[in-house]
Amino acid sequence: MCGIVGYVGHRDVVGLLLDGLEKLEYRGYDSAGIVTVHDGALQTARAEGKLSRLKDRLKKGGLEGAYGLGHTRWATHGAPVERNAHPIVDARRQVALIHNGIIENFLSVKESLQADGWTFDSDTDTEVIANLISSHLEDSLLEAVLKAVAELEGMYAFAVVSTRSSEQEIIVARQGPPLLLGLGDGEQFLASDAAALLAYTRQVVFLENGDIARLTTDGYAVYDHRGESVERSEHRLNWDPVQIEKGGYRHFMLKEIHEQPQALQDTLAGRVDFELGKVDFDTFSLTHEDLRRIERIHLLACGTSWHAALVGKFLIEELVRVPVEVDYGSEYRYRDPIVDERVLAIGISQSGETADTLAAMETAAEKGGRLVTICNVAGSQATRLSEGVIYTQAGPEIGVASTKAFTTQLVACYLLALYLRRIRGIGVDSEQLEALAHLPQAVSQALELESQLEDIAKRYHRADDFLYLGRGINYPIALEGALKLKEISYIHAEGYPAGEMKHGPIALIDEDLPTVAIATGDQVAEKVRSNMQQVKARDGKVIALVDHSGESYRDVADEIIEVPRVSRWLQPIVNVIPLQLLAYHIGVWRGCDVDQPRNLAKSVTVE
Numbered sequence: 001m002c003g004i005v006g007y008v009g010h011r012d013v014v015g016l017l018l019d020g021l022e023k024l025e026y027r028g029y030d031s032a033g034i035v036t037v038h039d040g041a042l043q044t045a046r047a048e049g050k051l052s053r054l055k056d057r058l059k060k061g062g063l064e065g066a067y068g069l070g071h072t073r074w075a076t077h078g079a080p081v082e083r084n085a086h087p088i089v090d091a092r093r094q095v096a097l098i099h100n101g102i103i104e105n106f107l108s109v110k111e112s113l114q115a116d117g118w119t120f121d122s123d124t125d126t127e128v129i130a131n132l133i134s135s136h137l138e139d140s141l142l143e144a145v146l147k148a149v150a151e152l153e154g155m156y157a158f159a160v161v162s163t164r165s166s167e168q169e170i171i172v173a174r175q176g177p178p179l180l181l182g183l184g185d186g187e188q189f190l191a192s193d194a195a196a197l198l199a200y201t202r203q204v205v206f207l208e209n210g211d212i213a214r215l216t217t218d219g220y221a222v223y224d225h226r227g228e229s230v231e232r233s234e235h236r237l238n239w240d241p242v243q244i245e246k247g248g249y250r251h252f253m254l255k256e257i258h259e260q261p262q263a264l265q266d267t268l269a270g271r272v273d274f275e276l277g278k279v280d281f282d283t284f285s286l287t288h289e290d291l292r293r294i295e296r297i298h299l300l301a302c303g304t305s306w307h308a309a310l311v312g313k314f315l316i317e318e319l320v321r322v323p324v325e326v327d328y329g330s331e332y333r334y335r336d337p338i339v340d341e342r343v344l345a346i347g348i349s350q351s352g353e354t355a356d357t358l359a360a361m362e363t364a365a366e367k368g369g370r371l372v373t374i375c376n377v378a379g380s381q382a383t384r385l386s387e388g389v390i391y392t393q394a395g396p397e398i399g400v401a402s403t404k405a406f407t408t409q410l411v412a413c414y415l416l417a418l419y420l421r422r423i424r425g426i427g428v429d430s431e432q433l434e435a436l437a438h439l440p441q442a443v444s445q446a447l448e449l450e451s452q453l454e455d456i457a458k459r460y461h462r463a464d465d466f467l468y469l470g471r472g473i474n475y476p477i478a479l480e481g482a483l484k485l486k487e488i489s490y491i492h493a494e495g496y497p498a499g500e501m502k503h504g505p506i507a508l509i510d511e512d513l514p515t516v517a518i519a520t521g522d523q524v525a526e527k528v529r530s531n532m533q534q535v536k537a538r539d540g541k542v543i544a545l546v547d548h549s550g551e552s553y554r555d556v557a558d559e560i561i562e563v564p565r566v567s568r569w570l571q572p573i574v575n576v577i578p579l580q581l582l583a584y585h586i587g588v589w590r591g592c593d594v595d596q597p598r599n600l601a602k603s604v605t606v607e
C-alpha cells in the first residue's frame, strides 16, 4: 500500500506535498518522491528510505511550480530503491505519475509498448501506466487516461500530470485502493486518505471504482470509464487535525492505546438506549425481516480484525444462537464457500481497504449472501460494497499496529449481537446492557497498569520467543497479544488455546521462554492455572493475567497482572489492554520503530 497526494492551486506546492506525505507515511515508507510542473517541464525529486531523506534532497535544490504530486511507497513490484520510487516519468518525459495498487497485466502491456519502441527505466508496474498514457497523448490528458485505463487490469489509484497540458491540470483514476478529492476555493487536492488534507480542507469527494477525475484551479469534474460525466456527493469531514497528531504521546500507537476509553464511548454513542433497553444502528439498510431470515453468519477479516471476528463468533453464537463461521479473507475467497440469501456475511476491517477482506466480501455477495461491514473509515470500499455499515467510530488510527480499532470492533460485535437478539425476538436483558455502561471506565483502570507493564517489558524485552495462552473467548486475545508483540518488537510470539499446551507447545518451555497466560473468567481460570503450573515445572517464566486477587497465583506466576473484572462478554476488551501495553513497551525497549514496523503497512490494499 502507498500514500499519494496532489495539489493544484496558489499555495507553496512542495511544502504542501511534503506535509501531506508526512501524514501518509504510515501507509508505506520505503521511498518517497514529488513532481511539479514548471514552465512546461517536469521537476522531480525522489529518495530511497523514509521521507526525511527526500526532505534532505530538497534542501539541496527545491522544485518550482504551482501544482504537483507526491508519493510515499510500500514496494510491491521492484526493490525499494530510488530508480523505482514514484513519481515515475515516461520515456518521452511528458508525463509524471504516482500510483497505489498493482497492475496485473503489466507484463503484457509492457511487451506491447516495448514492441512499439518504448523504453523502461524501472522494475515497476507503474511505469507501464506512464508510458501507456504518454503513448495516447495525441489528444487531451483526460482522453489519454481514458484510453490507457481501458487497457489496464488490476487495482490502481493513480494521479498524473503532463507537460503537454494547456493549463494546470491533474487527472486521477481509481479502481480499488482509496482516492479522495479535497475541494477548495481556487485550489483542489487529492489524497489516499483524509489525514493528508485535513489541515487544508474538510470538503471532500470519495471517488468510486471506475471514476476518472480532472482537477484544475477552477474546480473538478468526475467521469466514468467512457468519459461520461458522473455526479459524486461531497462530504464534510468532522475529524479534528489534532487527532491526527500525536497529542503529546511518544508514538501514535501509545496515543491510540490511551484513546480507547473515548473510542469505546464513541462507538456506543447513539446506539444504546439504556432506558428502553435496546440497541439500534442508523446505517443498516437490511430490514428486520431480512435479519430474521438469516440462518448463518460468516465473519470475514484479516490480521487483528480476524481476531476480533473470532471473539465475535463467541458473542453471536452465545447471545443469538446462530451458527457463525470465521474465515481469513485470503482463504474464503478461494474456497468456494456455501453461501445463499440466508447467510449474513460481515467484513470486519479498520481501513475498509484490505484487498483480501474486500475480495471475500465480494465473493459472499456474488453468491447471494447479504453483506454488511464493521469498519472504521467512512467512504472506504468496504462501506460502499455493503448493504449495512457499523462504524467503529474509533477516529483515525495511524499506528500500523491496530489497537483502538480492535477494541471498538469487539464492542461493535457485541452491539450487533444484542441488536440481532432484539430483532429476532430473543430480547435484551438489563445485565447485557449494563455491562456496556461500565466498560470505558474499566478500560481506563486497565490503562493505569502501564507502569507495571513497562517494568515487565524491561525484564523480558530480550526474549527471543513468547507464548500466549488463553481459553474460550480469551483464546483470540492470546492470538492478538502474540500478534501485537510480533509486529512491533519482531520477537517470535505464538498464541495458543491453553488446552493445547500438552499437545505440542509444552516442548518449547524452558527458562528462556516467557508465557503470558490469560486466566480471567471463573469457568476456565482454574484450568489455566494448571497450565501455569506445567510451565513453572519446566522452569518457564509465567506472566499471569487475572481478574481477581492475584495472591493465589504467587506460586505459579513470576508476574501477576490484575485487570478489572467486567461481564464475561466484554472481558476480552479489558484483557487486551495490558497485552497492547506490554508489546508497545517491549518494542520501545528494543528500540523498534513502533509506529512504522519494518515490512508492514497500515492497510494491505494488495493481495
Ligand code: AGP
Residues within 6 Å of the ligand: 302, 303, 304, 305, 348, 349, 350, 351, 352, 353, 354, 357, 400, 401, 402, 403, 487, 601, 602, 603, 604
Ligand atoms: C494489526 O495490528 C495489523 N496492522 C494487521 O494485522 C491488520 O489488522 C490487518 O492488515 C487488517 O487490516 P484492516 O482491519 O484494515 O482490514
